[in-house]
Amino acid sequence: MSAFVEWRDVHKAFDGKPVLRGLSLGVAKGEVLFVIGTSGVGKSVTIKQLIGLVPIDRGEIWFDGQRVDRLRERELYALRRRIGMVFQSSTLFDAMTLAENVALPLRKHKQLRHAAALVEARALLERVHMAEYADRHPAELSDGMRKRAAIARTLAVCPAGPAAPGQLHSGPEVVLFDEPTTGLDPVSARRIDRLIRELADELGVTAIVVSHDPTSVFGIADRVAMLYQGVVHALATPAELRASPDPIVQQFITGQSTGAMETPGF
Amino acid sequence: MILDPVFEALGAAALRIAQEVGGIVVMTAQVVRALVPPRIDRRELVKQLYKMGNRSVPIVVLTAFFAGGLMTLQTGPFVKKLGATALAGWGAGYAVLREIGPILIALMFSGRVGANNTAELATMTVTEQLDGLRALAIDPVRFLIVPRVIAMLVMLVALTVIGDLVALTGASVVGRAMLDIEWSTMFHSFADNLRPYDFLHGVYKSIAFGGAIAVSSCYFGVTVRGGAVGVGRAVNAAVVAAATSIMLLDFFLTYLTG
Amino acid sequence: MSQRIANIGEAVVSAARAAAELWMVYISTLAGIWRAITRRKAGRGRPKGELVRQLHAIGNRSLIFIVVTLGFIGMVMTYEACLQLSRVTGDYSQVGPQYIRLVISDFGPTLTAMMLATRVGAGIAAEIGSMKVTEQVDALRMSGVLPIDYLIVPRFIASVVMTLLLSTVACLVMYGAGGLTAHYSFGVNLNLFFDVQLVRMRHVVMMIVKAVSYGAAIPVVAGFCGLRARGSSEGVGWATTAAVIGSSFAVIVLDFAISAAALFVTGGDL
Numbered sequence: 001m002s003a004f005v006e007w008r009d010v011h012k013a014f015d016g017k018p019v020l021r022g023l024s025l026g027v028a029k030g031e032v033l034f035v036i037g038t039s040g041v042g043k044s045v046t047i048k049q050l051i052g053l054v055p056i057d058r059g060e061i062w063f064d065g066q067r068v069d070r071l072r073e074r075e076l077y078a079l080r081r082r083i084g085m086v087f088q089s090s091t092l093f094d095a096m097t098l099a100e101n102v103a104l105p106l107r108k109h110k111q112l113r114h115a116a117a118l119v120e121a122r123a124l125l126e127r128v129h130m131a132e133y134a135d136r137h138p139a140e141l142s143d144g145m146r147k148r149a150a151i152a153r154t155l156a157v158c159p160a161g162p163a164a165p166g167q168l169h170s171g172p173e174v175v176l177f178d179e180p181t182t183g184l185d186p187v188s189a190r191r192i193d194r195l196i197r198e199l200a201d202e203l204g205v206t207a208i209v210v211s212h213d214p215t216s217v218f219g220i221a222d223r224v225a226m227l228y229q230g231v232v233h234a235l236a237t238p239a240e241l242r243a244s245p246d247p248i249v250q251q252f253i254t255g256q257s258t259g260a261m262e263t264p265g266f
Numbered sequence: 267m268i269l270d271p272v273f274e275a276l277g278a279a280a281l282r283i284a285q286e287v288g289g290i291v292v293m294t295a296q297v298v299r300a301l302v303p304p305r306i307d308r309r310e311l312v313k314q315l316y317k318m319g320n321r322s323v324p325i326v327v328l329t330a331f332f333a334g335g336l337m338t339l340q341t342g343p344f345v346k347k348l349g350a351t352a353l354a355g356w357g358a359g360y361a362v363l364r365e366i367g368p369i370l371i372a373l374m375f376s377g378r379v380g381a382n383n384t385a386e387l388a389t390m391t392v393t394e395q396l397d398g399l400r401a402l403a404i405d406p407v408r409f410l411i412v413p414r415v416i417a418m419l420v421m422l423v424a425l426t427v428i429g430d431l432v433a434l435t436g437a438s439v440v441g442r443a444m445l446d447i448e449w450s451t452m453f454h455s456f457a458d459n460l461r462p463y464d465f466l467h468g469v470y471k472s473i474a475f476g477g478a479i480a481v482s483s484c485y486f487g488v489t490v491r492g493g494a495v496g497v498g499r500a501v502n503a504a505v506v507a508a509a510t511s512i513m514l515l516d517f518f519l520t521y522l523t524g
Numbered sequence: 525m526s527q528r529i530a531n532i533g534e535a536v537v538s539a540a541r542a543a544a545e546l547w548m549v550y551i552s553t554l555a556g557i558w559r560a561i562t563r564r565k566a567g568r569g570r571p572k573g574e575l576v577r578q579l580h581a582i583g584n585r586s587l588i589f590i591v592v593t594l595g596f597i598g599m600v601m602t603y604e605a606c607l608q609l610s611r612v613t614g615d616y617s618q619v620g621p622q623y624i625r626l627v628i629s630d631f632g633p634t635l636t637a638m639m640l641a642t643r644v645g646a647g648i649a650a651e652i653g654s655m656k657v658t659e660q661v662d663a664l665r666m667s668g669v670l671p672i673d674y675l676i677v678p679r680f681i682a683s684v685v686m687t688l689l690l691s692t693v694a695c696l697v698m699y700g701a702g703g704l705t706a707h708y709s710f711g712v713n714l715n716l717f718f719d720v721q722l723v724r725m726r727h728v729v730m731m732i733v734k735a736v737s738y739g740a741a742i743p744v745v746a747g748f749c750g751l752r753a754r755g756s757s758e759g760v761g762w763a764t765t766a767a768v769i770g771s772s773f774a775v776i777v778l779d780f781a782i783s784a785a786a787l788f789v790t791g792g793d794l
Contacts (some may be wrong), residue, residue, distance in 0.1 A: 053397055091398030105402045108409075114309065124285035157402055279588075325769060332780050340630060345644045360608055367599065370776075373638060377768035381646070385761020392757050436618040443788060494657050497757040498650025505642045506589065513593040520600045 002058060003062075004029035004206055005050065005174060006152070009064065010059035010069075012045060019045060021230030032200045032207045034217050035251065037227035038261070042211040046163065046227070047176040049115040050208075051083050052076045063174075079107060082153035084172035088179045090146040092138040097123060098149045099134040105156040124152045144188030147180060151195060165209070181216050189213065193220045214253060218242070228261070286485075286507065293407075293485045294477075297415050307409050313516070314417035314454065317475045318379045322425060329374045330429035334436030337361050342445040359439040359460045363430055366470040369428040369516060372475035375422050376508040379482040383414055384504040387487025388497040396488065411488070415480040422476035427470060471519050478511035549676070549748045550740075556677040570636065579680035582644050583689065588689050591697050593639055595633075598698030599705040601631070606710040609717075616710065620717030623702055629727040630734075631697035634779045637687060637738035641771035645746040648679055649767030652750025653760040661751065676747040679742065687730070687739030691731060730786055737778050745770040 003026030012020040019042040027033045035043045048054040050061060052071060057196055061069040091100050103117035104126050112120070125254040126133045128148040138146050155171040177196065181189035197220045199205040211217060217224055218238045226241070228247060234241065235248050241249060251259035300306075337358035385412070390396055399406045434456060441447035486504035490496045605619055652675055655661050659672050699718075706712035746767040754761035 051398065051401060077403045077405070080401055085401040086395055087392050087398055087401070091393065091395045092396060108402075108404050153402070241295065289770060316556050321634070325773065329773065329776055332776050336630075336776075336780050336783060338785060339780070340626060343787070350627055361604070365604055369597075373642070374772060377642065378765065381765035382761070383759070385765060388755045389761060397732050412599040444784065494757040494760045496652075498646075498760040498764050501761055501768075502643075502646040502650050503770050505646050505764075510589065510593060511641045513596045517600050519594040523586055 001091050003027055004064060005208070007049075008044070008047065008060040008064040010049065010061065012042070012049070012054070015055060018054075019230060023231055024068040024225070025232050025235070027206060027208055029206055029258045030200060030223040032196065032209065032220055034221040034224045035208065035210045035227060036212055036217060037223060037233075038252070039212070043227055045180065046179050047085070047208055047210055050176065051080050051085060053085075081157050082172055083174040083176065084157045086147070086150050086178065087182060088182065090138070090143075090150040092146055092150055092153070094138055097135050097137055098130065098141075098152075101138070101149065102156050103151045105153065105158070108216055109158050109234045116154050121156065124155055125149065127155070128152045129191075139218075139252075142188070144191065147184070147192055148195065149182075149206065151192075152198075153177075155199075171203065172205070174208065177207065177211075179185050179210055179212070181213045182213065186215075187195075189216065190219070196220060207226040209263060214255070217253075282463075286503075289489065290481055290485050290507075293411070293483050293488075294409045297412055297481065300412050305408070306412055306472075310409065310413040311417060314413050315421065318383075318417050318421045319424075321382065322375055322378045322421065323428075325378055326371050326374055326425045326429050327432050329370055329430040329438075331436035332371050333366050333443060334358065334362055334433030334438075335440035337366060337433075338440040338445065338447075339438040342441060342447065358441075359434055359456050362433045362437065363460060363464045363468045363521075365468075365516070367430045368426050368475060369469040371426050372422060372472060372479065372512050373477075373509060375418075375425060376479045376483070376512070379418060379421065379510050380479045381501050381505050382462060383418070383483045384487040384501045385497060387411075387414075387484060388420050388490040390502040391488055391490050392493055392497060393418050398453060406488070411484045414484060417478040417482070418480035419473065422479065423469060423472050424474035430465065430468060438500065470523065471516060474515045474519060479508045480513060482511065483508040527636070527751040532601055537561045546745065546748050549672070549751075550744045551671045551678050552670075553680050553744060555640070556673045557681065559673065560677060574678040575681060578602065579686065581647070582679070582682045586643055586686070586690060587693070588638055589643060590636055590694055594635055594694045595697050595701040597626070597631075597635060598701035601698075602702035602705045603709060606706055606712070610710065613742060615711045617707060617716055619712065620703065621719050621722040623717075624699055624720055625722045626701075626721060627695050627698045627728055629730040630779065630783065631778050632698060633691040633731050633734040633738060634775060636691045636694040636744065636759075636774055637670050637735070637775045640687060640690065640738075641742050641775055642768055644683065645742050645767045645771035648746035649750040649753075649764045650760060652676075652747055653753035653763035654749055656753045656763075657755065657757075671751065675751075676743060678716075678788040679743040679747065684736055684739035687742070688732065688735040691735040694704075713724070726790060730782065734779065734782055735780065738775050741774040741778060742771040745774055 005027040007023050007025045010020050010023045011018070023034075023042075023046060027210050035046060035114070037043055045054050049073050050058050050063070051070070052068075056069050059069070060067055063079070063083070071079060092098070092112060093104075096104070099118050099121045099139075102259070103112075103114070104122035106112050106120050107114065110117075122134050125134050125146055128144060128151055130148050133141060134139040139147070152177055157172045180192050180196065186190065189248075193216050196207050196209065200207050209216070209221070221238050223235065223237055224241050228234075228248060234243065234244065234246060243254065244250065246255060247260035298374075341358050341361070384395060387396075396406050396410075399409065419432070438452040443447055443453050483504050486500045486507065490500040572730050601625060602619070605623065606616060609619060619781050627719060653676070654662075657699060661675075703714060704716045707714050749763045749767040749770060751764075753759040755762075
């Protein structure tokens with residue numbers, strides 16, 4: 001079975017310093033895959049490459065049977081309507097309310113009028129349990145709330161093609177999460193985790209999550225890919241990972257500062 | 267050679283300027299392409315028009331008033347000495363409509379609206395909101411930049427028209443208050459000596475100025491690098507680029523259209 | 525209705541407060557200069573590095589910008605004047621003398637200052653603003669240095685000196701560019717144009733007074749805006765914008781005030 005999303009031997013260097021050195025990774029449809037590793041190992045870069053925010057030097061990236069690493073601008077926009085991304089800093093627009101933020105992709109992609117888009121936006125906010133804050137501005141909310149609103153906005157993205165009238169559209173098929181729980185208090189973090197799991201289970205969304213939060217990893221991941229020195233060092237289920245005899249894996253999951261890992265710069 | 271460092275510095279500066287000019291040209295092309303066919307986000311456009319207008323009208327009106335008064339102060343005594351008070355309005359008015367008005371208003375606009383716009387766009391870029399837009403499959407050029415460019419252009423032309431009138435008023439007020447030139451004298455000298463073409467000449471200039479200010483303001487906002495420091499530097503660069511373009515454009519337009 | 529009055533009242537009060545703060549910055553800057561002079565006299569001076577750096581930053585780097593922009597504007601002004609004259613009298617004998625009088629007493633220093641307000645004013649506000657939001661200003665205070673002394677005083681001195689020097693250069697450039705334009709576009713005799721018979725001491729004095737005032741106003745306004753920056757990148761952007769507007773407007777108002785005052789002093793003979 002060929003993977004739904006696949007990186008094949010991807011290389012990427014910044015300013016002459018190699019970051020990704022032949023990364024190969026396959027993600028199955030509908031699964032929740034976590035990408036973990038130390039800071040600076042290239043996790044965010046990897047997922048940004050999927051939607052063309054960062055170019056690759058060498059290698060190929062495939063999605064749903066199509067090669068996507070060399071797309072032109074217009075094709076990239078079509079791709080980004082099938083693969084959404086939630087950034088680490090939530091990137092909501094400060095000048096708009098939450099509802100207006102979520103309504104934005106609805107207006108643009110489905111050509112809805114403002115009022116109709118707002119109605120659907122509120123429904124999406126309801127799904128992430130943020131409906132009561134729909135008319136607030138991002139600056140008034142906590143980080144955890146902003147994250148959830150950002151997820152709602154990403155869900156508002158929809159693939160090209162007409163929508164049946166009145167039908168709550170089908171959102172993106174894949175959602176990328178860049179460190180969704182970093183900086184959140186434990187309670188908010190678990191809520192985000194549960195939301196991601198719900199998206200996968202109820203909507204069939206394929207979730208690729210960059211994280212270094214062990215509780216999230218062992219809480220909701222189907223599989224885990226650990227990046228180390230520019231390649232996928234380990235790819236397994238959380239249980240297998242925990243039982244792994246590999247010292248590098250063990251050092252990361254138990255959170256030791258010294259051990260077999262080479263940590264440049266420390 | 268002793269002049270080597272000077273040449274190096276000049277060369278580096280020339281390269282940097284060439285790069286910036288190139289980038290601005292590219293952005294202009296992108297904006298023009300997005301206008302054909304014109305599918306602009308109307309809500310954004312209206313929002314920008316309102317915001318920019320609101321912000322700039324008071325300062326432009328004040329500036330225009332003073333500028334007009336200043337011109338009268340400069341030309342009035344000379345005209346009075348020659349006994350040609352009938353020409354008082356001509357001296358001040360001509361300069362105001364064709365040069366001082368459009369340039370000064372454009373400079374003030376660049377400082378108030380242009381700089382602000384660069385700061386906003388730069389902050390959005392630094393906080394990844396621009397990447398966020400791209401990830402939502404929304405083109406930042408069409409959604410953010412084009413409405414702002416159009417709004418700035420329209421606003422500057424409108425402000426130049428208003429400002430010209432205010433400047434003429436300022437010229438008259440100062441003429442009356444400080445040089446004892448009667449209202450009617452001023453008014454008649456405006457009407458007799460200033461032609462509609464003089465007025466339009468200034469308006470044409472403001473269109474060019476508006477375009478230059480708008481595109482360079484957006485360009486420097488979107489290409490910002492670094493955090494808070496980068497934002498300040500971007501605003502600085504935008505304002506300097508706008509001022510330089512205004513002067514250069516003024517030169518070329520004056521020569522080309524006489 | 526009463527809400528309207530309250531709003532206006534609020535605006536007036538905050539404007540008055542801002543004006544008072546601005547004045548305080550100006551006075552503190554002068555006090556800082558005095559402190560620096562007395563310190564040097566007492567032999568406890570700090571090395572001149574900062575002042576020299578500011579002189580270089582403001583002067584050297586603005587030179588080409590000023591020469592280019594003012595050269596062009598000088599050409600345009602002469603062109604317009606000659607164009608208008610060609611329609612009315614056709615007599616170009618007064619263009620040169622009147623032009624140089626205006627350039628020295630008004631346009632030279634004022635346009636230079638307007639350009640510097642954008643270049644230097646924005647730069648100062650951006651630098652000081654980013655220092656403020658990254659808490660470096662607080663760090664300065666805690667190590668016993670008054671921000672005014674370290675940040676604004678050197679820029680103040682440098683700006684006054686450089687504005688004066690650059691204004692002089694600008695006057696020369698404008699005069700030269702204007703003359704060339706008049707000659708090549710309208711056939712005006714160069715000797716006829718380059719005739720300084722109308723220039724009086726009072727014009728030169730006005731130029732110096734204006735240049736010094738502008739040079740003093742720009743860093744004070746820009747520094748003031750920079751020190752008031754709050755928040756992060758937004759605050760810096762806001763501070764820079766305010767500085768450009770504030771210093772440009774200050775230049776215009778000062779120009780008007782000084783010209784009007786000169787008019788009264790000389791009894792209507794500019």
